[in-house]
Amino acid sequence: MPKKDIKTKPAPKAKATKETLAVKPDSKLEEIQATRERKSVLMQGNEAVAYGALDAGVNFFAGYPITPSTEVAEILSAELPKRGGVFVQMEDEIASICAITGASLAGAKSLTATSGPGFSLMQEGIGFAKITETPCVVVNVQRMGPSTGMPTSPAQGDIMQAKWGSHGDSPAIVLYPASVKESYELTIRAVNLSEKYRTCVILLLDEVIGHMRESVRLPDMANVRVINRIKPTVPPNWYKHYDENQKYLSPLASYGEGYRFHVTGLTHDSHGFPTNKSGEAGEMMDRLRKKISYNMRDLVQIESYQMEDATIAIFTAGITARAAKAAIAMARSEGIKVGLLRPLTIWPFPDEAVRKMLRNVETVIVPELNQGQLIHEIQRLTKDKSESNLIAMQRVNGQLITPNDILHKIKEVS
């Protein structure tokens, strides 16, 4: 390849900094922006995801709208063009994940939003983003059942798919909010982590969280921490597309900046060219694993609620954790010592933290809106307890597990 003097073009500006929105587009924007730190607004979970994405600097969305995630696409279709960003309605979800991966390689911060059926279609592309170490975010607002299921009903059935859905041992970073405010915060975190770790980060929402409205007060933009990908500092001909520092984080050049690299879903060497050498293949797979496992401290987030003196622990995520909190309040008023552990980062699974926090409890209850997913992880981590002290609580009929359901279970085991 002849050396050409290619002009370095800066990546597209993330966005105009002064514009941050806190309400739906057709309300009085300026007024809300000026007062957003002081004023609570009524906001939907999906809206919070859209505004989180904008505040994190997302400037490219490609997707295929699907209930219960549609509002994310709807809002971004109105807001992105105003800020010089791009919104593309794709023909399907396979194209959507490919489009956001490509856009990211061209320097954009990209995101898509979908639900179960679309998430299944995206799995191949998610694996591609992971092996090519391309930052992007997939929001999956979960709905009930296999296939088309029940579009407007909640379930937590994609917990394992988010980790294992793509073939071939791919690493996963998956975040799981439990409120509208947290949907905003974890969307920003998802974008930040995708940029930092050069991978596809998944944000799992429950249908109820996505559709729920709550009074929220968003932080001032000055207090929002945005992380951008590390850019290469070496001359173009020294650049390796897959190169790591001691924390397994590697710089990323964009197309059009003068750096030459090859992108393929095949197992590749550090320049990105396909390889069948076992040494290089092993190194690549090791790096994918290590960039997660060496940074657990940065990745893991877990809420420990009233666990100090608890003899019974409830382990659950998302909307079910809110039912648990209500149940805990009722149980505590009757003198039952019960607490909650709630992972905000669901993958990588917070093994060490959970093992430590569950050490002193007698019984663990795992309520979830599926036929048993989180329970397997807890089973793995509570081998020191007898089987009868690990209580499963599962529901998959489109209804939530209520505080009373959990309270009954707490009383049964206490």
Added chain:
Amino acid sequence: MAKSYEIRLSGSGGQGLILAGIILARAAVLEKRRVTQTQSYGPESRGGYSRADVIISDEEIYFPEATNFNCLLALTQEACDVYLFDLRDTGILIIDTTFVKNLALAAENTYELPFTDIAQEKLGSAISTNILSLAFLVQITGIVKPESLKQSISESVKAAFIDVNLKAMEIGFELAKQYKK
């Protein structure tokens, strides 16, 4: 949980109950209360069941769905049949007698009015039944101030429909005042 107030607005798809829920929730936000609003509906845009839950509280709201209502608004017979049993003993039941003909059990505080017929008669269309009955509910329960509801309606509906909805609101307030005697 003590200071929280749970309201369920129920009926069928197309009656505007989710919008009514959003308007009530926004009115509570204007009063700086904590609030959650959730909904449940089928995949169809009209017909089928539909409900909106609003919880208004001064403390953190853990579970966002209403499970033990302080107030239930039922605009259809099916909704009334299904949800009446989750109304508290002291709870307020408001039913639209245009569609609700039978009560499965007697609630202590029951308010019965043909809201849909009234909207049809006074506004020329049943479309504003949601706002009319919501205003009635607000006046009866006192859960938010009438002015907050008014402001919330103005902020929540399209400009072209503000007038008709405010008119529906006034009728709802008036009906409640007369009902209270």
